[in-house]
Structures are given as structure tokens and as C-alpha cells.
Amino acid sequence: MDNLTADQWKKVALVSLSFPQYSKWNGKGGLTEEDLPKITEVIKKAKSFGKPFRFWAIPDGKTSWEFFTHNGVDFINTDHPKECVEYVNSLEKRTFKNNLFSEVYQPKFSYLKKNVPVKNVILLIGDGNGLSEISSSVLANKGELTLTQLKNIGLIKTSSTDNFTTDSAAGATAFATGKKTKNRFIGVDSEGKKTANLTEILSEKGFSTGIITTDEIVGATPSAFYAHQKDRGMEKEIAQDLPKSKLNFFAAGGKSKVSGLHDFKLAESTKQVAESKADRLAYYLSDNGVPQVLKGRGNLLAETVESGLQFLKSKKKPFFIMIEAAQIDSGGHSNNVGTIVTEGIDFDRAITKAVQFADQNPGTLVIITADHETGGFSIPHGDLKTSIVEGDFTTDDHSATLIPVFSYGSGSEIFTGVYENNEIFHKILKTLKAN
Ligand SMILES: [Zn+2]
Known part of the structure; x- marks a missing residue:
């Protein structure tokens, strides 16, 4: 030259x-x-x-x-021209610069000094939130989340009874009923027999119970905590199980799919949720699907968690609540890195509310896990300083990789180790001395 x-x-x-x-x-x-x-x-x-x-x-x-x-x-x-073209052409879609941050909360860990028996259980499920998904939100959030401040960590194996790789229906049923079942099954065992779930078992024992999800209320994960049907696609039948359920509270999308909830008061805002004196309360996030964070959902999940916990606390009874961050899974299925990262960081803002509640209310156990990983996601490159993550995918479906369990508060020490997903149910009942 x-x-x-x-x-x-x-x-x-x-x-x-x-x-x-x-x-x-x-x-x-x-x-x-x-x-x-x-x-x-x-x-x-x-x-x-x-x-x-x-x-x-x-x-x-x-x-x-x-x-x-x-x-x-x-x-x-x-x-390798074919592989190279695929890789380079998808690079822009697979590379995400993050602008949404979760303010990291430093937990107090006072439960380690005071041995308060478990009263309240908050089970948080990040749908599709495998270790790579968690890693992507940690690295895009300047290397820390509230989640990564927690000290008790375990791993679960998630296979269903008819499949190496679980779906959300079988995964949530294992958590909710203690029994592994077939993919697509909701609250029934492998033979299709109704199996009591945590909200039914604990409401018998005097607990208030609730569900919060960024999915429709008839979505597979929330359904397994109140319904009993042989296929996750039977949304009409699942919705008919809702009035028969023992739930005191739910917040979710999918209002148009539910009817006959005569016992439930309707809240119109998170403020009304926090202040309601109703025995049973519903709060709809949308008529149908709930928008993604990238499409303007704002801080709705964390605000709903904060107000939902206030509502349950005001009952002056112990409680169990399942909180689902449903749309990390959608990012995995659509191979969209930005959705995975932002929904994961949004999940951490909800986790923060749960951990803060546990610090303010001794005797609260917080468990954070996922049903499965989605997308065979990995994060080959990125930049910590500019919050850029490049992701890559091996599938548009779920994968069978082991799933982390983080736990905090009274009783949390028994959630460490490596075990099957349905053990979460048994461990919860064990900490409550309720089985
Ligand atoms: Zn999925």
C-alpha cells in the first residue's frame, strides 16, 4: 500500500x-x-x-x-460461507444494548441471627429463566442484581414424566402439587388424576393464597396453582376452575377469558390492591396478553408484587403467593436477546420487592427459580461497560439444562443442593411443618 x-x-x-x-x-x-x-x-x-x-x-x-x-x-x-452468513446477518438482532436497570438491594440477612419460624412463602418463577438468561441480565445490569446478593443456591432437574425436556405445564405442576407429570398437564398426575396444589393445601391450613403473573391467568404456570385439566390448551375449562379455586388474590392478564368470579372484588390499580379489605381480590393487567417491558409495560410487575404483598399481609394470616415473570420464556422462543435481558432485569425488580418484604416481615421465605430454560441460550460476547450482550441460540424450544434455585429468609437453607423440581413443593411444606 x-x-x-x-x-x-x-x-x-x-x-x-x-x-x-x-x-x-x-x-x-x-x-x-x-x-x-x-x-x-x-x-x-x-x-x-x-x-x-x-x-x-x-x-x-x-x-x-x-x-x-x-x-x-x-x-x-x-x-464456511453458509454458517458465516447466518452468523453475521443475525448479529444485529442477537446483540442488545441494555437501558433498563434494576437497583440492587443489599439484603440484611437478619434471619440468620433470629430463628423465626416460616409463616409466609413467596415463590417466584422466571419462566424460561435458565442460568444463561440470568447471566445475561446480571451482566447487562452492571454485573450485579439483587438476586446475586443471595447466598443459598441450589439446582433442580426438570424432566417431566413423558419427556426429557419439560414444558411450563408439567414444570409448574411439579412445583404446585409435588408430583412430576406429563407435558401439557395442569394440576393432574401422569394418569390424569386431580392432585391437590399448594394453594388448596395451605388454604385448608389457614393461609391466604395468591398468584401474580405477567401471563394471562389461564397461562400454564399460573393455572397449575389453581386448576386441574388434562391439557394446557383447555383455556375455557381452566378459566372455569378459577371461581372454584381457594385463591384470595390474583393479578394477571386475560380478563376477557374469565367469567363468573362473583366472590372476587375487582381492583382497578395497584393502589387499590394494597388498600383493599376484600376477602378475595382480582386485578387484571390486561384484557388479553400482557405487554412486554420493551413494549411499554413499565414497572407494573414490581408494583403489583409490592401491593399484592401488602394486601396479603393485611389479612393477618400466613400466606403463600406464586409470582411469575412469564415473558423471559417468550424471548427464548423468539430468540430475542433484548426480551430475555429486559424481562430478566424486570424480574429482579420484583425479586427486590419480595426480599425487602422478607427483611421487613421476619418469618418470610423467598424462593426464586424457573421451570426450565428456553432457547438453548448462550452469551458468547458482550461489553460490561456499555451493557451490551450478544446472545446465541441452539433452539426455539425449551432445553433440559439444570435450573438454579435461589432462596432467602427463614427456612431457606434447605433449598440448597441438587434435586428434582417437585422437591420444591415438599421443601415448602417441610419449612411450614404442614405435611
Ligand atoms: Zn415456553
Whole structure:
């Protein structure tokens, strides 16, 4: 490039240089501090003559494709053109710059000093929130969440009775009834027999019970905590189980799908939820589906959790509530990194309210887990300083990877270890001495 005349440059269509002449990089990790300026300088110089640029003999893999895409190379020299095109063309969709943050709360851990028996149980389920999903929201939230302040951590195995990889129906039924079942089954065992769930068992024992979800109330996860049907798609029958349920409170989307709730008062705002003296209360987040955070849901989940906990507390009875962040799963199914990250961070804002409640109300147990992972999600690259996460996917369906369980408050120590998902049910009853 140094010795060409202007006339000679006119005949140049493309600058093509040997990569190994500048660096011995093997395409894993990143370029060394010495090599990085050499590479970027030579690209810049070629571009200054107004010519397209390529290196030949590059390390041939995703990390190097990502590097060259972001550093001005016009042609990537590869022996895997199909994979390379797929990777580069999806890079923008798979790369998310985060602007939503969860303010990290430092838990007090006073339950470790005072041995207060468990009265209240808050079970938080992030639908599809596997370890990579959690990691993406941690790293996009400047490396910390309230969730990552907690100290008791376990792992659950999630297979259903008819499938290596569970769905949300079988996953939630395992949590709600203590029995693993088949995919698509709601609150019934593998033979299709109705099985008592936590809200039924605990309301018999004098507990108030509730559900909050960013799904419709007839969605698979909330349904398993009040309904008994053989298929998650039987929304009409599931909705008919709602008036027969023992719930004192629910907040969810899907108002248009529910009727006959004569015993329930309707709240119109989170403020009304917090102040209501009703015995049974419903708060609808939408007529049908609930919008995603990226589509303007705002801080509705955390506000509903805060007011829902106030409502249950005002009953002056012990309580059980299941809170679902439903749409992390949607991000996995649609392979949308931004949805996974923002719904995960939004979930942490709800977790914060639960942990703060536990600090203010000794005898409260908080459990945070997921039904399964969605998307075979991984996070190969990103930038901590600018809250950028690049994700990648192996599927548009669920995966069978083990799922973390975080726990906090009275009784939380028995949720550590590695165990089956239905053990969550038995451990909850054990901490309440209720089985
Ligand atoms: Zn799903």
C-alpha cells in the first residue's frame, strides 16, 4: 500500500492482505494488546484509499467473524460461507444494548441471627429463566442484581414424566402439587388424576393464597396453582376452575377469558390492591396478553408484587403467593436477546420487592427459580461497560439444562443442593411443618 502511484491505485479493486503477516491470533478470545492496533491500523489505511478490504487466511470461526464485522472488513474469508452468513446477518438482532436497570438491594440477612419460624412463602418463577438468561441480565445490569446478593443456591432437574425436556405445564405442576407429570398437564398426575396444589393445601391450613403473573391467568404456570385439566390448551375449562379455586388474590392478564368470579372484588390499580379489605381480590393487567417491558409495560410487575404483598399481609394470616415473570420464556422462543435481558432485569425488580418484604416481615421465605430454560441460550460476547450482550441460540424450544434455585429468609437453607423440581413443593411444606 505504501509504494503505489495514484494511477496504480486506480486499477486496484480490492485490498487483500495476509492475516498471519500481522497476527498469530487463533480466533479464540480476543486479539492481544500488541496485535489489535496493528490489525485495526492496516484496515484503516486500506479504507483511506477508498478500497474494499479483506484479509486472507483468517482464523475461521464465530469470534473472528464477529471481530471483523465490527472492525470494518468488507469481505470475510471463510471456508464456511453458509454458517458465516447466518452468523453475521443475525448479529444485529442477537446483540442488545441494555437501558433498563434494576437497583440492587443489599439484603440484611437478619434471619440468620433470629430463628423465626416460616409463616409466609413467596415463590417466584422466571419462566424460561435458565442460568444463561440470568447471566445475561446480571451482566447487562452492571454485573450485579439483587438476586446475586443471595447466598443459598441450589439446582433442580426438570424432566417431566413423558419427556426429557419439560414444558411450563408439567414444570409448574411439579412445583404446585409435588408430583412430576406429563407435558401439557395442569394440576393432574401422569394418569390424569386431580392432585391437590399448594394453594388448596395451605388454604385448608389457614393461609391466604395468591398468584401474580405477567401471563394471562389461564397461562400454564399460573393455572397449575389453581386448576386441574388434562391439557394446557383447555383455556375455557381452566378459566372455569378459577371461581372454584381457594385463591384470595390474583393479578394477571386475560380478563376477557374469565367469567363468573362473583366472590372476587375487582381492583382497578395497584393502589387499590394494597388498600383493599376484600376477602378475595382480582386485578387484571390486561384484557388479553400482557405487554412486554420493551413494549411499554413499565414497572407494573414490581408494583403489583409490592401491593399484592401488602394486601396479603393485611389479612393477618400466613400466606403463600406464586409470582411469575412469564415473558423471559417468550424471548427464548423468539430468540430475542433484548426480551430475555429486559424481562430478566424486570424480574429482579420484583425479586427486590419480595426480599425487602422478607427483611421487613421476619418469618418470610423467598424462593426464586424457573421451570426450565428456553432457547438453548448462550452469551458468547458482550461489553460490561456499555451493557451490551450478544446472545446465541441452539433452539426455539425449551432445553433440559439444570435450573438454579435461589432462596432467602427463614427456612431457606434447605433449598440448597441438587434435586428434582417437585422437591420444591415438599421443601415448602417441610419449612411450614404442614405435611
Ligand atoms: Zn415456553
